[in-house]
Amino acid sequence: MLTATNLRVSIDGTEILRGVDFVAQPGEVTAIVGPNGSGKSTLLAALTGAQDYDGEARMGVLDLAQAKPWELAARRAVLAQFTSVAFPFTVSEVVRIGGGAPDLTEAALGRVGLTHYAARPYHALSGGEQQRVQLARVLTQVWRPMDAGVARWLILDEPVSSLDIAHQLEVMEIARTFAAEGGGVVAVMHDLNLTAMFADSVALMAGGLVVRQGPVDEVLTNETLSGAYGCRVQVNTAPPGGTFVLPQAAQA
Amino acid sequence: MVAMTDIGTASLGDRTRFARRTTVALTVLLAIVSVTSLFVGATGISPFAVVGALLAGEPVDTAARVVILDIRLPRLAMGALVGAALAVAGVVMQGLFRNPLADPGIVGVSAGAGLGAIMAIVLGGLLPPALGAALGYALVPVAAFVGGGISVILLYTVATKNGQTSVATMLLAGIALAALVGALSGVMVYMADDTQLRDLTFWGLGSLAGATWSKLLVAMPLMVLGIVGAPLLARSLDTLALGEVAARHMGIDIQRMKRIAVVIVAASVGAAVAVSGGIGFVGIVVPHLLRLLTGPAHGPLIINSALLGATILLLADMISRVIVAPAELPIGIIMALIGGPFFLWVLLKRRGFAGV
Numbered sequence: 001m002l003t004a005t006n007l008r009v010s011i012d013g014t015e016i017l018r019g020v021d022f023v024a025q026p027g028e029v030t031a032i033v034g035p036n037g038s039g040k041s042t043l044l045a046a047l048t049g050a051q052d053y054d055g056e057a058r059m060g061v062l063d064l065a066q067a068k069p070w071e072l073a074a075r076r077a078v079l080a081q082f083t084s085v086a087f088p089f090t091v092s093e094v095v096r097i098g099g100g101a102p103d104l105t106e107a108a109l110g111r112v113g114l115t116h117y118a119a120r121p122y123h124a125l126s127g128g129e130q131q132r133v134q135l136a137r138v139l140t141q142v143w144r145p146m147d148a149g150v151a152r153w154l155i156l157d158e159p160v161s162s163l164d165i166a167h168q169l170e171v172m173e174i175a176r177t178f179a180a181e182g183g184g185v186v187a188v189m190h191d192l193n194l195t196a197m198f199a200d201s202v203a204l205m206a207g208g209l210v211v212r213q214g215p216v217d218e219v220l221t222n223e224t225l226s227g228a229y230g231c232r233v234q235v236n237t238a239p240p241g242g243t244f245v246l247p248q249a250a251q252a
Numbered sequence: 253m254v255a256m257t258d259i260g261t262a263s264l265g266d267r268t269r270f271a272r273r274t275t276v277a278l279t280v281l282l283a284i285v286s287v288t289s290l291f292v293g294a295t296g297i298s299p300f301a302v303v304g305a306l307l308a309g310e311p312v313d314t315a316a317r318v319v320i321l322d323i324r325l326p327r328l329a330m331g332a333l334v335g336a337a338l339a340v341a342g343v344v345m346q347g348l349f350r351n352p353l354a355d356p357g358i359v360g361v362s363a364g365a366g367l368g369a370i371m372a373i374v375l376g377g378l379l380p381p382a383l384g385a386a387l388g389y390a391l392v393p394v395a396a397f398v399g400g401g402i403s404v405i406l407l408y409t410v411a412t413k414n415g416q417t418s419v420a421t422m423l424l425a426g427i428a429l430a431a432l433v434g435a436l437s438g439v440m441v442y443m444a445d446d447t448q449l450r451d452l453t454f455w456g457l458g459s460l461a462g463a464t465w466s467k468l469l470v471a472m473p474l475m476v477l478g479i480v481g482a483p484l485l486a487r488s489l490d491t492l493a494l495g496e497v498a499a500r501h502m503g504i505d506i507q508r509m510k511r512i513a514v515v516i517v518a519a520s521v522g523a524a525v526a527v528s529g530g531i532g533f534v535g536i537v538v539p540h541l542l543r544l545l546t547g548p549a550h551g552p553l554i555i556n557s558a559l560l561g562a563t564i565l566l567l568a569d570m571i572s573r574v575i576v577a578p579a580e581l582p583i584g585i586i587m588a589l590i591g592g593p594f595f596l597w598v599l600l601k602r603r604g605f606a607g608v
Contacts (some may be wrong), residue, residue, distance in 0.1 A: 013300060050497050073503025080501075086350035087492040096549075097490045099502065119265030122564030137494075141502065168486035 001025055002047065002153060002184060007055040012167065016042045018208040024201065025153030028185040031195045033188075034205030035229050040188045044157050045207070052115070057217055060150060066194075067093025076237050077154035078143035081161065084135045091133050092118040100140030108143070109135035111174060111201050113167070127162045128161065135171060136160065154178050155197045156187040172198040196243035198218055204228050216243055256588030264429075271552030273547065273589040274413045275532040278559035285566045286332065290324050292570045299324070308432045322465070330463040330471075331569045331583075333564035334528045337475040337520035339561025340482045342535025343554050345404070349411070349422060350360050352540060356521045357532030358595065359426030361403045363433040365518070365525040367440075368399025369455075372450055397474055397522030403429060414496075415576040426485060460569050463527070471523040478520030479558050485513060486551040523537065531584045533591020534561050 002024040009017040017039050019089065024030035033038050034081055045051035049064055049072050057064040059075055077098075085094060091114065095105045107117050112132040117125065122133065134197050135156075143150040159167040168191070175185045189195045195202060196216050203213040204220075208226040212219050220243055225233040279422040290299040302320045305312045322448045338356065345354045345361070372395035379391075406431060411422035444452060455462075488509040491499035494536045500506055524531070542553055565583070568590070 048501060061608060069500050069505050070503035073501065078498075079503040080495075080498060083494050083498055086495075087352065087543065088547055089493070090265040090267070091265070093547060093549055094494075096266060097502070098485075105266070106264075178531060 002030075002059050002186065004043070004047065005055055007043065007046055007053050009039075009046055009051060009053045011042075016208055017046065017239075019055070020205075020249065021048075021206070022203055022210050023214065024153075024184055024186050025151075027179055027182055028200035029179045029185040029187065029198055030203065030204060031187050031189045031199035031224045032203045033195055034192070037209045038205040038228070040159060040205055044078075044155065044186070044188055045102055048072070048076070050157055053210045059153065071150060073141065073151075074147075075142075076155055077138040078155045079131075079135055079138045079157060079159055081157045083130075085130075089119050089122050090118070091125065094122050094133055095137045095140060096213045097234070098140035100136040100143060104143055109133075111139060112136045113219050115169060115215045128164065128167060131159070131162050132167065132171070135174070145178050145181040147177075151184050153184045153186065156185065158188050158190060161190060163172075177220050192225070192245040194218060196245065200241060220245070233246060267547040268549065268552065269558065271546035271549070274542075275552065275556055278563065279325060282332070282559050282566075285563050285570075286328055289328050289566050289570050290320065291315050292325060293319070293573055294427050297358050298305075300363060315342045323463075326465045327460050327463040327569070328566065329459050331566045332467050333468075333479075334524045334531065335461070335534055335561040335563070335565025336479050336558035337524045337561075338531065338534035339538040339557040339566075340479050340554055341520035341524075341549065342561075343539045343557045344482050344485060344489070345535070346509065347485070347492060348408070348517075349494075350493060351497050352538070352543070353598070354422065354596075355533065355595075356400075356517065357530070357591075359407055359422060359523050360429035360433060361400050361407065361517065362525050362530060362532065363430045364403025364406075365396040365400035365522045366530060367433045368395035368522065369393075370437050370440045370452060371395060371399075371528045373451060373455075373534070374444045375403035386503050389466060391451065393471045393474055393523045393526035396526035397518050400522040400525070400554060401514060401518030403433075404517050408510075408514070414543065441559045447474050459572075459580070460461070460528055460565075461582075463578055467527055471527045474519040474523035478516045478523070481512065481519075481526055482554045482558075483551065484547045485509060485516070485551075486554055489513075489550040492555060529582075529584060531565070531587050533587050533595065534544065534565060536598070537594050538564060540594075550577055 004020055007017050007020040007022070007117040008015070011108060020039070020043055024042065034040050042051060046053040047057060047064065049067065049069065053065070062071060062075065092105050092109065095108055096102070100108065106115070106118070109118055112135050114129065114132055117129065122130065125133065125250065138154070142154060145152055156175065159171050161173070163171060172194055173214060175187060179185045199216055202216055202219040203210045204224055205211065211228055212224055220235055222235050224235065225235065232250050236244055236246055265573040296317050297330050299318045299320045302312055302316050305344045341356050369392050372392045376391050407422065407425055413419055425496060432492050441449065441452060488499065491502045491504050492509070498508055529565045538557050539553060542556050542560060546552055546556065568586045569583050575581050
C-alpha cells in the first residue's frame with residue numbers, strides 16, 4: 001500500500017501541499033486529478049522521493065523519507081511528463097538504460113507497440129513516440145508487477161498527455177494490466193473520461209489538498225468537479241454504463 | 253547454449269556488441285602505434301636490437317640503451333597515460349554536464365589545473381622545507397589536482413541549476429574562469445625567475461619531451477585512479493543522460509556520483525596537465541568520434557576513449573618529433589591544430605540540435 005498522511009510541502013515560501021492524505025492500493029489504478037496548480041505533480045514528486053516533505057509517506061514497509069534511491073528503484077518506476085535525452089542514443093539504447101536485460105528491451109518495446117523503432121535514433125521520433133519509449137524503459141524497471149509476493153509500483157505523471165487517442169487507450173491498458181497482475185499504479189491524469197474508464201480510485205485535488213478520494217462514481221460528480229475546477233462540469237452516464245464528462249455543459 | 257544466448261543479446265539498435273569489437277580493434281591499434289613510436293625519433297636506433305641484446309644478456313651500446321629505455325619508453329608510457337586520462341576526463345565531464353561540448357580544456361578545467369601546477373613550480377620553494385621534501389616530485393601533480401578539482405566544482409556550481417546545465421552559461425563561465433586563471437598565472441610568471449620562466453613557457457605549450465620514469469611514477473597513480481575509476485560511473489552517467497530526476501528514479505545516488513565524477517576529472521586532468529602542460533582537445537575529439545561510431549552508452553565509451561585517446565596522443569607525439577626534426581614541435585600545438593577546427597565543426601553541426 002502506498003500512503004501519504006498529512007503531507008506538507010513548501011517551495012520558496014509558498015505552501016504547495018497543505019496536509020494531503022492519499023492512499024493507493026496494489027492491484028488498483030489510482031488516478032490523481034485536479035486543476036493546474038492544485039499540487040498533483042508535487043504530490044507525485046513527494047511520493048517518488050524527488051521532493052522533501054513534512055508528514056508521513058510510506059510504500060509498503062519503506063518510509064519514503066528514509067529510503068535509499070536504489071531501494072525505491074527496486075520497488076517502483078516513474079514516468080515523467082517529459083524526459084530529455086542528452087546524447088544521440090537509439091531507441092533500444094534508451095530502453096536499456098532502464099537496466100533490463102536485452103530480451104526485456106525487445107519485450108518492452110513490443111508492449112508499447114514500437115518494436116520496429118528499436119534501431120532508430122531517439123531524437124528522430126515524435127513527442128508521443130518518445131513518451132512511449134520512456135514508458136517501455138520504465139516498464140523494464142518493474143517488469144514483474146509482483147516481486148516475491150510484494151507489489152511493485154508504476155507511477156505515471158500525465159502518461160497520455162502527448163498521445164493520440166489510440167495510444168492513450170493502449171497506454172491505459174498497459175496500466176490496467178499491470179494492476180491486474182498485482183502491481184500498483186498511480187497516475188496523474190488530465191483526461192477525466194479516461195480516468196473514469198480506467199481508474200479504480202480517484203483522488204481529486206484542489207488548492208494543495210486532496211478534497212476527495214474514492215471510487216469513480218463517488219468522486220467524479222457534478223458538485224465535486226465543479227467545485228474543484230471552478231467551472232460548471234456535468235457528469236453523465238453512457239447507456240451501457242460507465243461515466244463520461246461533458247465539458248459542453250459549461251456553455252449551457 | 254552459449255551461442256543461443258549470444259543471438260538473444262543481439263538486440264536491434266543496441267550497439268554494445270559493435271562497441272566491444274571496436275575495443276578489440278582499438279587495443280590492437282594502440283599496440284601497433286606504441287611499438288612504432290619506439291622506432292620514431294631523432295636518432296635511428298632500433299629498439300629490437302636493444303631489447304634483443306638485453307634479453308640475450310649481451311652488452312648494449314649505452315647511448316642506444318638510454319635512448320630506448322630512458323627516453324622513448326617513459327615518453328611512450330607517459331603519452332599513452334596522458335591521452336587516456338584526458339579522453340576519459342572528457343567523457344566523464346560531458347556525462348556530468350550532459351553536454352558533448354564540456355571539454356576540460358575548453359571550459360577552463362585544464363587552465364585551473366595548470367594554475368595549480370604553476371603555483372607549485374613558482375611558489376614551491378616557499379613551503380616549509382619539511383613539507384616540500386615530503387611532497388617532492390608529487391607537489392606539482394597534487395597542486396594541479398587541487399586546481400582542477402576547484403575549477404570543476406566552480407564551473408558546475410555556476411553552470412548547473414536543478415540538474416540542468418545551461419550550455420551558454422557553461423561556456424561563458426569557462427571564459428571567465430580562463431581569464432581569471434590567466435591573470436593569476438600572469439602574476440606567477442611575473443614573480444618567476446629566469447629558470448622557472450623557461451620551464452613554464454615550454455611546459456605551457458604542452459609537451460611530452462620531459463618524460464622521465466621518476467616524473468611518470470609520481471603522476472601515474474592519479475591518472476590510473478581516473479582511468480580505472482571512470483568505468484564505475486558508466487551506469488550512473490547513462491541514467492544521468494535522461495536527467496537528474498530520472499537518474500534518481502532509477503536508483504542512482506546523484507550527490508555521491510557527482511563527487512566521484514569531480515574527483516575522477518580532477519585527478520585525470522590534474523596529473524595530465526602537471527606532466528604535459530596544455531594539451532587540449534583530446535577530451536572532445538576522442539569521445540565525439542566514438543559516439544558517432546558506437547553510440548553514447550558510457551560503458552564502452554569510457555574504455556574505447558581511453559584506448560583511442562592514448563593512440564591519438566602517441567600519433568601526435570610522433571608527428572611532433574619528426575615534423576621539424578631534430579627539433580620538436582610541442583604536441584599541444586599539434587593537438588590544437590587538429591582540435592580547433594574539429595571543435596568548430598561540432599559546433600556547426602549541433603546548431604539547433606536539442607536546444608544546444
